[in-house]
Amino acid sequence: MTSNVTMIMTCFLLLFLGLTVVSGVDHHDMPVQVFVLAGQSNMVGMGSVEMLTKLVNNNMTRATYEHLVDDNNAWMTRDDVKVFFPEIQGDEPVPLSVGLGFTNERFGPELEFGRILGDNYDGPTLIIKTAYNGKDMAVDFRPPTRGIGHSTTWQQGGSKDLPEAPLPSEEYGKAYHKMTRTIHSALAGIEEGGWFEGYDTWELKGLVWWHGWNDHMYPKKLQEYEEGLKHLIRDVRHDLNTPELPVVIGEMGQNGIHPLGPAESKTVEMRRIQRAVAHADEFRDLTRFVMTSAYYIEGGETYDGNYHYNGRADTFCQVGKAFGQTMVQLLEDYAHMATGSAD
Numbered sequence: 001m002t003s004n005v006t007m008i009m010t011c012f013l014l015l016f017l018g019l020t021v022v023s024g025v026d027h028h029d030m031p032v033q034v035f036v037l038a039g040q041s042n043m044v045g046m047g048s049v050e051m052l053t054k055l056v057n058n059n060m061t062r063a064t065y066e067h068l069v070d071d072n073n074a075w076m077t078r079d080d081v082k083v084f085f086p087e088i089q090g091d092e093p094v095p096l097s098v099g100l101g102f103t104n105e106r107f108g109p110e111l112e113f114g115r116i117l118g119d120n121y122d123g124p125t126l127i128i129k130t131a132y133n134g135k136d137m138a139v140d141f142r143p144p145t146r147g148i149g150h151s152t153t154w155q156q157g158g159s160k161d162l163p164e165a166p167l168p169s170e171e172y173g174k175a176y177h178k179m180t181r182t183i184h185s186a187l188a189g190i191e192e193g194g195w196f197e198g199y200d201t202w203e204l205k206g207l208v209w210w211h212g213w214n215d216h217m218y219p220k221k222l223q224e225y226e227e228g229l230k231h232l233i234r235d236v237r238h239d240l241n242t243p244e245l246p247v248v249i250g251e252m253g254q255n256g257i258h259p260l261g262p263a264e265s266k267t268v269e270m271r272r273i274q275r276a277v278a279h280a281d282e283f284r285d286l287t288r289f290v291m292t293s294a295y296y297i298e299g300g301e302t303y304d305g306n307y308h309y310n311g312r313a314d315t316f317c318q319v320g321k322a323f324g325q326t327m328v329q330l331l332e333d334y335a336h337m338a339t340g341s342a343d
Contacts, residue, residue: 030123031201032190035327036130037110038179039211039250041308043131044088045101045108047316048303052098052107055313065317067115068098075099081118082195083110084186085129093126093186093195102133106311109210109250109320116324124196128186130179136214137228138221139167140175143235146228148172155218176232180239204242205331208323210250210292216270217263226273233283246286246330248323249278253293254309285337288330290322 037043055061056069070076075098082093083100094100096114101107110127118125135141139151149172154164156171183204193200209232215221229249237245252270259267271293278289295318296309304311309319 028198030121030199031203032124032126032196032199033117033121033205034126034128034187034190034202035113035117035205036128036179036183036207037108037113037323038130038207038209040131040135040213041102041133042213043108043129043208043210043250044133045106045110045131045316046304046308046311047101047107047111047313048311049099049105049107049313051301051303051311052313052317061314068111078114078118080123081114081125081127083114083127083129084182084189085131086182086185087129087132093189096127100129107313108316109208109323112317112320113208113324113327114320116321116328120328124199126186126190126195126202128183130182131210132175132178134214135175136221137211137225137232138215138218139172141179141211141232142173142228143176143231144173144239145235146231149224150220176235180236183240204240204245206246206248206327207236208248208250208327210319210323212252212270212274213254216252216266219266222266222269222273225270226277229273229277230280230282233277233287244286244334246288246327246334247278247283248288248290248326248330249274250290250319250323251275251292253291253296254307255293256296256298257291257293259293286330286334288326290319290326292319292322295319295322 052065056065068076077095077097079095081096083089083096084093085100089100096110098107098111099105100110110129114125114127138149139156142149148169151167152164153162153167154160156167187202189195190202191200215225233247237243251274252267255267275289277283278287295315297312297315302310309315
C-alpha cells in the first residue's frame with residue numbers, strides 16, 4: 001500500500017515538474033531592448049507627482065491612472081523595465097516608477113513610454129535618458145558632421161559686460177557627445193551582466209527626440225534647425241552603429257495647437273521643421289512625428305507656471321503614451337518592411 005502511495009505521489013510530482021518546465025518560458029536568450037529618450041527639460045521630466053497623486057485618488061480619473069499604483073495604492077515599480085538617467089539618478093539604472101524626472105517630485109514621458117514598451121516585449125527593457133535642461137541644437141547638441149557654428153558668447157549666455165566674441169570651438173557638441181557617451185556606458189553596463197540578472201546582450205531599438213525650445217527663440221538658430229536635426233539623426237545612427245535606428249520626433253507643443261503671442265510665428269516654424277524632417281524622403285520609413293501640442297491643456301491648474309506644458313501630470317502621461325504607441329507601431333512597420341525586403 002505504501003509503495004503504491006509513493007508511486008502515485010511521485011507521478012504527481014513528475015507531472016507537476018513537467019508542467020512547470022513547459023509553462024515556464026525562459027527568455028534569457030533574448031537581448032535587453034534599449035530605447036533612448038533625448039532632448040531638453042520636458043524630456044528630463046517636469047510632470048507633477050502632486051497632480052498625478054490627485055488623479056489617482058480622484059474617482060473621476062482613477063480608472064485612467066490606477067495601473068500606476070499597486071493594491072496598497074503605492075506607486076508601482078517594474079524590475080523588467082529600468083531607467084538609466086545618470087544626470088539625475090546616478091550610475092545605476094533604477095526600476096521604472098513615478099518620480100524619475102527633474103526631481104523625485106517630477107516625472108517625464110518615460111513613465112508611460114516604459115510601460116507600453118515593456119508590455120510589448122517578453123524580455124527586459126532599458127530606457128536611457130539623455131536629456132539636459134536648456135541645451136540647444138545650434139551649439140550644445142550640435143552633431144559632429146554639422147561642423148563648427150557661428151554662435152557668440154552673448155548668444156550662449158555669456159556676460160554682456162565683456163565684448164561679444166565667437167564661441168570657442170570646444171563648446172560645440174558637448175551635449176551630443178555626452179549623450180553618445182552615456183549610451184555607450186549603458187550598453188557596457190548591460191554587457192557586464194549586472195543590470196538585468198542573467199542578461200548580457202542588448203539591441204538598440206529606438207530613439208525619441210523631444211526638443212526645440214532654446215533654438216526656436218533665436219532666428220538664426222531656428223533657421224539652422226532643420227539641417228541640424230537631419231545631421232543629428234544621421235550622426236546618432238552612425239556613432240551607435242545602428243544605421244536603421246527608428247526615430248520618433250516629438251513636436252515642440254508648448255502653448256497648444258494654436259499658439260498665440262509674440263513667439264507664435266517661431267513656434268509654428270519649429271513645428272513645421274520637425275514634421276518636415278520626419279516626413280523627408282531620407283527618413284520617412286524609419287521616422288515618425290508626434291503632435292504633442294494636442295495634449296497641451298488650456299486653463300486649469302498649473303504646476304510649473306506657464307512653462308513645460310504647465311507641469312501637468314495628465315499631459316506628460318498622454319505624451320508618454322503617444323511616444324510609446326508610436327514607437328511600437330514604428331517597430332512593427334519596420335519589421336514588416338524588413339520581412340518584405342527579404343522576400
